[in-house]
Amino acid sequence: MKATAQAGANIAFVKYWGALDAELHLPLNNSISLTLDQATTLVTVEFSPHVGEDVGEDVIELEGRRAEGRLRERVVRFLDHLRRLSGSRDRARVASQSTFPVATGLASSASLFAGMAVAGLAALGLALEPREVSTIARLGSGSAARSVFGGWVEWVAGGRHEDSYAYPLKPADWWPVRDVIVIVSQEPKEMPSLAGHAAARTSPCFAGRLASTSEHLALARTAILTRDLEALGTVAEAEALLLHAVSMTTDPPALYWLPATVAVMRQVWAWRREGVPAYFTLDAGPNVHVLTTPEDTPRVATGLCAIDGVQRTIVCQPGGPPVLGDVHLF
Amino acid sequence: MKATAQAGANIAFVKYWGALDAELHLPLNNSISLTLDQATTLVTVEFSPHVGEDVGEDVIELEGRRAEGRLRERVVRFLDHLRRLSGSRDRARVASQSTFPVATGLASSASLFAGMAVAGLAALGLALEPREVSTIARLGSGSAARSVFGGWVEWVAGGRHEDSYAYPLKPADWWPVRDVIVIVSQEPKEMPSLAGHAAARTSPCFAGRLASTSEHLALARTAILTRDLEALGTVAEAEALLLHAVSMTTDPPALYWLPATVAVMRQVWAWRREGVPAYFTLDAGPNVHVLTTPEDTPRVATGLCAIDGVQRTIVCQPGGPPVLGDVHLF
Structure with missing residues (x-):
């Protein structure tokens, strides 16, 4: 019930800016990005009733610090999505470590939530299609929908949750920029x-x-x-x-x-x-x-x-x- | 037939950007500015058949340098407007000296052409209404229409030459910013x-x-x-x-x-x-x-x-x- 994933941040050539639905992170336009190899986040997720027994809540430690406030809420809400998918009621423990400075406009939430989606689904024993993983990652952070794929990626805006997902245009080895x-x-x-x-x-x-x-x-x-x-x-x-x-x-x-x-x-x-x-x-x-x-x-x-x-x-x-x-x- | 005027640059709070008619400097929107006391241009204009006798053309020296190329053409075209107004066929000599760096986004063309309009009209013995002076200054540089007045100024966009002029909203002593x-x-x-x-x-x-x-x-x-x-x-x-x-x-x-x-x-x-x-x-x-x-x-x-x-x-x-x-x- 514990899994670890490493996901890359991505850089968008056509940007995501402005949301159709801020809650679901539905964008107003498609976007196109490249997933990066040296700006990555390692995320471990464990679901277990024994997690946080003393405090009765999820334990979330991002970049070596206990998450608080809105950031914590955002991660807990994301864990709730994963729990709903699997029917689990277990509390979760999450830890992350990035190779680059977070919250400075380098898409750290993309690699964090892409990693959390992949690790979290694995920890829950769920095997989903990549497209579905992308829509789920999007619920954590819009641009995370793209980091679920390597290489050159397009995120289709869509008008509702299940239609807003990314897909690979070309793999990482297509073009060595x-x-x-x-x-x-x-x-x-x-x-x-x-x-x-x-x-x-x-x-x-x-x-x-x-x-x-x-x-x-x-x-x-x-x-x-x-x-x-x-x-x-x-x-x-x-x-x-x-x-x-x-x-x-x-x-x-x-x-x-x-x-x-x-x-x-x-x-x-x-x-x-x-x-x-x-x-x-x-x-x-x-x-x-x-x-x-x-x-x-x-x-x-x-x-x-x-x-x-x-x-x-x-x-x-x-x-x-x-x-x-x-x-x-x- | 020689006159000298000192005119202030101005700073626009609502900007002039984008022209309805690039030749006549008709703007697409009204603009509002303040004329400045310490960013000024001194302009001397002389009309005389003896000017430039050797070269047979106007003699234009801006900021201590002989004007060339498009800048020269622009000034000559402006002098042509003044000559047309007065019926003069005399060549002109123009010199300018500013208290601030020119062509760096500090509206030096505003003070230059406002000064040139005022000095040039005086040199030609023409006494015009301020509104008319403003429309004429505008032909040299759009924002010069505003520098024909002191203090707080609005430039009415207008749709043709005679309707695009500035007027004073409040005099310089209205508000000591x-x-x-x-x-x-x-x-x-x-x-x-x-x-x-x-x-x-x-x-x-x-x-x-x-x-x-x-x-x-x-x-x-x-x-x-x-x-x-x-x-x-x-x-x-x-x-x-x-x-x-x-x-x-x-x-x-x-x-x-x-x-x-x-x-x-x-x-x-x-x-x-x-x-x-x-x-x-x-x-x-x-x-x-x-x-x-x-x-x-x-x-x-x-x-x-x-x-x-x-x-x-x-x-x-x-x-x-x-x-x-x-x-x-x-």
């Missing part, structure tokens, strides 16, 4: 993504962004299928700027950028003017992802580290789907 | 404003911005008439972020910000959390304007100078209308 994650802050971001999704509609840019997504999706799909880094990078940058255009014009505004965020974006453009293939994208946070080729990665990663305010980089390759392991966190 | 201009770069910006106006329509945020301007105009007018700095600052920040949301999502994108731009914006928000009344706005460029009270100006100006990447500040008060003087630049 690199994603250099640039850490400029390890502080939790000021506005969590869930609040950001809710505020999105107050932006005058919201409708325009939504109207752009169909074209962006087509461009991103084609870029992936034809392994065209310039095309993928161009749409990824446009989507990132549009996401931040929306978030900085909500009421109240959310500006996720730090000075170093802008410095990184400008360095990427400077490289392109010199002929180096590098493209940025960023989710709702100050940290930046820089897409480049395997050959250019050393130069790009070294150059990024030299920028004022950059703390470190994490060089990622396309990652596989979540895997179950037998080394548990407790 | 301070505008601390924060210089983070003296480099000419990458995309000139005229190109930015043209590109604006390609942004998915364009329609949303335009739809917001009526509400923003009402808020800004009311804030000025009731001397409500919080209300004015709030709309000024929203307008600034919206302008940059549009410009960073055009095709191709124009990101005017530097790392220090973001640092200044974040410092302003930090001050507000501490109860200091400070609000930012910025036009199409990296330099920032910080609105505050006379009492808080020393603290704000000193604090801004301490930010990494800030070169200097210029503390402005509301400025008067252009004035003719008798000390000429040549």
Whole structure:
């Protein structure tokens, strides 16, 4: 009744921003992402009546700290979904450990809930179709629907729970791009993504962004299928700027950028003017992802580290789907 | 046949971005600004058949440098308008000197063309109504229509040349706010404003911005008439972020910000959390304007100078209308 899974975070080229149903994490548009190999979360889940006997509740320890408040509620609600599926009434113990800073706009909730879905279902002895695992992971965090698959993934928006799931466009070994994650802050971001999704509609840019997504999706799909880094990078940058255009014009505004965020974006453009293939994208946070080729990665990663305010980089390759392991966190 | 005028730049709280007619600088929405006293341009204009006798053309020296290319063409076209009005066929000599860095998003073309309109009309012996002077200044640079007046100014969009003019909402002494201009770069910006106006329509945020301007105009007018700095600052920040949301999502994108731009914006928000009344706005460029009270100006100006990447500040008060003087630049 105990299982451990490791799942990768993902970076979205066409973003998820703004929800049709905030409770079920039904998005307003499809999104497309790449699952990452070096930004992962290890999650152990155990269901047992003996868990938390003294306190009478689930025991949840994320990144070495007892989860509290809304984060705890969110995990308990997710465990309730899993219990409902299996008919279990057991309390659960959950522990997680990530290889990258969480809550800083690097999709840590994607890897956490994808890992929790896979480990939790295994711990409960449930074997489900990947599509169903994806819808379940989505209930924890929208973008977790994508991290249930490795490689290049599209999440179909859908209009109700069972129709909003991700599917793989191409596997991890389809195209060896690199994603250099640039850490400029390890502080939790000021506005969590869930609040950001809710505020999105107050932006005058919201409708325009939504109207752009169909074209962006087509461009991103084609870029992936034809392994065209310039095309993928161009749409990824446009989507990132549009996401931040929306978030900085909500009421109240959310500006996720730090000075170093802008410095990184400008360095990427400077490289392109010199002929180096590098493209940025960023989710709702100050940290930046820089897409480049395997050959250019050393130069790009070294150059990024030299920028004022950059703390470190994490060089990622396309990652596989979540895997179950037998080394548990407790 | 020689006259010199000094005109102030202005800072717009509701912005001009996107043109109905790019040639005539007819905007798509009304805008509201404050004319500044410490960011001014001195312009001397002389009309005479003896000017440029050797070269047979207008002699234009802006900020100590012979004007060339598109800038020169723009000034010559403006001089042609003035000549047409007066029936003059004389060549002109123009010189300008500003107290602040030009072409960096500080509305230097506003003070230049407002000064050139006032000096040029005087040099030609033409006495026109202020409204007409405003429409003429507009032909040089849209925002120059506003700098023809001192204090708090609204520019009526209009749909044809003679109906697109500014008028004063309140004079300079109506409300003693301070505008601390924060210089983070003296480099000419990458995309000139005229190109930015043209590109604006390609942004998915364009329609949303335009739809917001009526509400923003009402808020800004009311804030000025009731001397409500919080209300004015709030709309000024929203307008600034919206302008940059549009410009960073055009095709191709124009990101005017530097790392220090973001640092200044974040410092302003930090001050507000501490109860200091400070609000930012910025036009199409990296330099920032910080609105505050006379009492808080020393603290704000000193604090801004301490930010990494800030070169200097210029503390402005509301400025008067252009004035003719008798000390000429040549």
